[in-house]
Amino acid sequence: MIPLMRLRYGGYASVWGFAVYLGSSGKYQDSALPNGNVASSPEHALDCACGLYLADPTAWQQRPTN
Template identity: 60%
Template structure:
């Protein structure tokens, strides 16, 4: 699969940051970096600690993404299925899945 287009990178980061502001006040900031067909999302907590959250996989559409959660036990990302039962969904759904797991402590 081709790399993520620049326009999609921009819109993805904007949508994820807005969603994090609206839904996840535990996050002081959200960072997105890109490599090939992947977007890696990391959150920053109020105390400054950074937390890898998820990896999004671009499949040719800016509206649907595959995703993997970061597993601290292995230091790797593992593909997941969203609570909807689908292996793809919106980036916001993937962020909610990761944040529900890592921030609801």
């Protein structure tokens, strides 16, 4: 298993902080989402972390609404 991120409970089931794992140092770095929020849903945190590791910015961009 490869570390990717960790979640920190924010007091509500839908509000979590997150930290991205830095392979270069073996530590976690508190992070903010691309929209500037430091807490959000676990899904948004995972999208952001995966996008960073996979170099895919579309992972955290807003999907167009019709």
